[in-house]
Amino acid sequence: MGFTSVNRRDAMKRAAAAGLLAVPAVGALASCATGGDDGDEKAEKGKKSKKNPLGVKEDAALQVYIFNGGYGDKYAQYVTDMYQDRFSKADTEQKATEKIATQVQPRLVKGDPPDVVNNSGAEPIHPGKAIKNEQLTDLTELLDAPSWDDPDVKVRDTLVPGVVQMGAFGTDGCYQLNIASTVYGNWYSEKMLTETLEAEYPKTWDEMLAVCKKAKAKGIHGWTYPGGHPRYMLFSMFAMFAQAGGREVIEAMDYLEPGAWKHDAVKSVFEAFEELVAKKYVLTGFDGKEAHIEMQTAWTKGKAVFVPDGSWVENEAKDTTPKDFRMAVGATPSLDKSDKMPFGTLYAPPGEPFMVPAKAKNAQGGMEWLRMMYSKKAARNLFEEVSSIPVVKGAIDGLKLPPGVDSSQKAIKAAGKNIVLAFWKEWYRDMFEADYNNVMGKFMLGDMSVKQAMDTMEKAAARIAKDPDTQRVERS
Template sequence: MGSTSVNRRDVMKRAAAAGLLAVPAVGALSSCASGGGSDNKAEKGEKSKKNPLGVKEDAGLTVYIFNGGYEDKYAQFVTDMYAAKYPKAKPEQKATESIATQLQPKIIRGRPTADVINNSGADDMNIGKLVKNEQVADLTEVLDAPSWDDPGVKVRDTLVAGMADMGAFGTKGCYQLNITMTAYGNWYSKRLLNDELGMEYPKTWDEMLAVCRKAKAKGIHGWSYPGGHPRYMLFSMYAMFAQVGGREVIEAMDYLEPGAWRHDAVKSVLEAFEELIAKKYVLTGFDGPQAHTEMQTAWTKGKCVFVPDGSWVENEAKDTTPDGFGMTVGATPSLSKSDKLPFGTLYAPPGEPFLIPAKAKNVQGGLEWLRMMYSKKAARNFFKEVSAIPAVKGAIDGMDLPPGVDSAQKAITAAGDNIVIPFFKEWYEELFEDDWDKAMGKFMLGDMTVKQVMDAMDKASQRVAKDPDISKVKKV
């Protein structure tokens, strides 16, 4: 793919027109405005009004779903839709926690066994490398296809603004599509915070410290995080970096600018969290392979007030969440009066990505599966199954929302244009992952100073920037 120049523009415009979300102006990639499908012609049928993507009706279809917080029942609904329309295809669905381990070697060899892949979880594939090596299909064809619910409306026009742009990766095509909006932040129990502690959600960092003091006096930790995945702490920090220093802080990180991780805003935010550590407000541990669920269980049992998490947590922790818990996401507290962005700034990107291997046996069938996934009935089922906000505009209008989803939707709406999305996580994910975990893990245990964390992250950023074998998204 080589170095790619893109304009940093507003890819997340308002989606509130559909009654769902107000999504912000943020930096992003080129839009998914042109291109189309894969060159794989092995399994194609005749296009028609009833079959706009030219699916071969008897071609098999294999779908792989990440078996994580959302499990795979929501996707089975779509696979069943496919089977109903194309019974001769006999589609099959498989669930795994090891997406990259199981699927990437076959994709690299040009013999993928999957036609649709939910590329998610800790063992996800590096989508940037797949795009560079032309190993994923262009999804523009499905975006420009008639939507499942209304043939007069394209699929792209049924989606919350910005969903398509997330998959462009500095190209003219689109190689990854998401199915939900994810609200990251400081998750808490309303019952514990409001009723048991008698406190309101902190709008400033001083108020956050006050909550932690009162919690500690009652034998409760203010915070916790998964020791096995300490990068979760960044779920609460990304928006705060931008809130304190402005969007340019995240933009500098996106474009691998030297010194981006040494910005004063990063320093101020890390120092704020360092105070939580120094005062022993943080419940540590949870170092095993299921660290995140172990942390969540401690939280739902009332052992801490706040955890850094995403909106999948409501579904993932449902078995341990007591009635009346009041699961809620809180946005970034203000650090000082000089903050560049207001209280309520939120990290809320599109989530749960899907892709189709370029040499999949049934690319057209994969595109059709995605078209079905973006139907309103599939979107509503997704919400019912996993309590998450779907990507289809207006899909959950008028429905009763559980506490976590309700709070996530309200937080996103309240944030308005003040939503922050760090794209470097998508562009250079695999290369940064180890650095995030190592640096944040040592920091949260008090074994690494603020300066050392900033130096480590900046060093990692520059290692990527100087690697000639890594394609870069270039700022113009």
């Protein structure tokens, strides 16, 4: 694939036209071109028709791999059952695993992969590398196909802004698609905040420190995080980077520009969290294999006020969450009046990605499975099963929402155009999974200074930028 050069000005025009001003525009990401021809190893295509717009072979077997994490796999089985009902002659199989890369990566290399893969969890397949190695199907054919609910509307036009853009990875195609809107931020119990602490959600960092001080006086930590997965801290810090320095700061991170991680805005955010650590407002620990579950359980039991998390937490922590907990998410507080973006700026990307391997024996069936996943009934089922916001427009209109989802919807509405996305987190997975994770592991224990944290991330970005194997996007 090589590097992709992007004309930023043209990209912004396309983004504005598409209503995507909340997203860093990425040139070729704004649309997906036709791509990919079928290899001999794939199942023979069926005949295209109104009922079968992707030309799925009626009796071709389908294998689905689902990440067995916070969402479980019941929501996916609903779609697999839809597929079996539609293609009754086909053998369908769905497998759940916590280790997607371990289970699927060897099969990608061997050339005998599943037909559709939920590329999620702590061990995902590296999308950029898989694209470079031509191991993924370009999903443009799916995006341009008639939607399940309305044959006059393309699949791409039923999806909320950002879904297609997140899946392009700087190419002219589209190789990964998400199914849920993830809202990241500072998650908390409204009951604890308003009743136990008699406080309001902090809109400034000074107010945040005041809430933490009040909590400490009652024997409660202001914050906690999963020590085994310290990269969770990005879920609270990222929007603050944008708030403090504007979109240019996070876009510089996306494009691996020199100095991005040494910006004054980045420094101010690290300094803010350094103060939390120095004042011992942070409950540490939770270093085991299930660190995130341990952290969430401590939180729902009232040992901490705030956790950096995503909107999957409502479902993942449901077994330990008291009925009167009133789970909510808050946008990251403003640092001071010099912030470039307002309070309410939100890190809310599409999440829970799916891909169709290039050498899947039934790639057409894999895309058809996703077309069904993007039906309103499957999207609504996703919401009902896991309390997550589907990316299908209007899928949950009129439904009664649980507290966390309701809070997420309100946060998205309040943010308006001030929604930010961390493309670098998706494009350069190692930078997030390894470099940032290692930095925050030391930083949140007070074992790394602000300067050391910034220097380490700056060196990581430079290393990735020079790596000839990096599927990199450049702006001009």
